[in-house]
Amino acid sequence: MSASPARRTLADAFPANWTRRALLLLLVGYIVYAAGILQITWARFLIGLDQGAIFLQRMWPPNVQAQKVELIKDGMLESLQIAVLATAFGVLLALPLGLMAARNLAPSWLSWTARAFIALLRTFHPVIVAILFVKAVGFGALAGVLALVVASMGFVGKLFAEAIEEISMKQVEAVRATGAGFLGVLIMGVLPQVMARFVGFVIYQLDSNLRNSTMVGIVGGGGIGATLFTAYQRFDYDVVLTILLVIIAIIMAFELISTRIRKVFQ
Numbered sequence: 001m002s003a004s005p006a007r008r009t010l011a012d013a014f015p016a017n018w019t020r021r022a023l024l025l026l027l028v029g030y031i032v033y034a035a036g037i038l039q040i041t042w043a044r045f046l047i048g049l050d051q052g053a054i055f056l057q058r059m060w061p062p063n064v065q066a067q068k069v070e071l072i073k074d075g076m077l078e079s080l081q082i083a084v085l086a087t088a089f090g091v092l093l094a095l096p097l098g099l100m101a102a103r104n105l106a107p108s109w110l111s112w113t114a115r116a117f118i119a120l121l122r123t124f125h126p127v128i129v130a131i132l133f134v135k136a137v138g139f140g141a142l143a144g145v146l147a148l149v150v151a152s153m154g155f156v157g158k159l160f161a162e163a164i165e166e167i168s169m170k171q172v173e174a175v176r177a178t179g180a181g182f183l184g185v186l187i188m189g190v191l192p193q194v195m196a197r198f199v200g201f202v203i204y205q206l207d208s209n210l211r212n213s214t215m216v217g218i219v220g221g222g223g224i225g226a227t228l229f230t231a232y233q234r235f236d237y238d239v240v241l242t243i244l245l246v247i248i249a250i251i252m253a254f255e256l257i258s259t260r261i262r263k264v265f266q
Contacts, residue, residue: 005188014242022241033138039139058238059237061241062238062239062241062245063236063238064242068239068242070225072136072242076223076247076250078224079211079213079214079217079222079223080139080213082144082217083206083210083213084206085145086144086145086147086149086209087148087152087206088151089145089149089152090149090150090156090203090205090209091156093149093152093153094153095160097114097117098156098157098160098161098163099161100114101114101158101160101161102161102165103161104164104167104169114157114161115161118161119154119155120153121146121150121151122155126151127147127218127219128135129147130143130147130219131219139220139221139222140220140222141222143216143220143221143222144216144217144221144222144223147221148212148216151212152205152209153210156202156205157207159197160198160201163201164190164194167193167194171189171192172185172189175189176189182198199261199262200215203258203262206254206258207251207254207258210250211251213225214228217229224247
């Protein structure tokens with residue numbers, strides 16, 4: 001006996017997608033396989049929780065001796081200086097790069113070349129780039145600054161290009177109609193439309209560089225990361241906790257400051 005018209009209509013409205021189901025099954029199977037290969041088990045996780053609790057007990061209370069506080073203060077100041085310098089130079093270099101990568105302003109050969117260069121800059125994590133610069137220029141803040149400049153150019157350059165591509169070209173064409181040159185078009189037609197977003201990108205990158213300056217310091221890029229790594233090696237876990245608390249306090253304070261700055265430019 002054939003199915004009723006109502007049943008046939010219901011079946012057509014919700015057809016089974018066997019391809020999607022097969023892909024989901026493959027994905028689940030690969031997740032189980034990868035977890036087995038990497039020995040990620042629930043038992044190991046529970047053991048890790050116990051060890052983590054012991055580690056936290058050894059960290060408490062934080063070390064606030066004057067000598068340690070002075071050492072941490074010097075490291076944090078250096079990290080702040082690394083973050084500020086890297087952001088300043090990175091953004092200055094990212095601005096022309098973003099303009100060249102914007103497809104609505106630059107010719108296609110230039111925009112694709114700039115986009116390929118931005119993709120190259122964003123290929124590696126700042127820690128890997130910092131290792132390369134440590135080998136090139138030696139240990140210290142210079143390697144950290146150069147690594148974060150590269151990261152800033154890649155990230156901010158991409159955001160700049162995407163923001164410029166979303167602007168209204170009517171204002172740009174109006175400025176061009178007055179006979180203005182490229183610089184005039186940029187100042188009067190492009191920047192007013194994206195300035196608020198640019199400020200947001202710069203603040204976000206400064207915040208990111210402040211966090212990353214700790215990581216590049218671990219591999220020799222200067223700043224508080226070197227102090228943190230040394231404390232780990234010496235098993236001074238109370239000093240480690242002090243450093244982590246200071247980093248959290250600075251990041252939270254900067255979050256409040258950046259929120260105020262964004263409101264000014266909005």
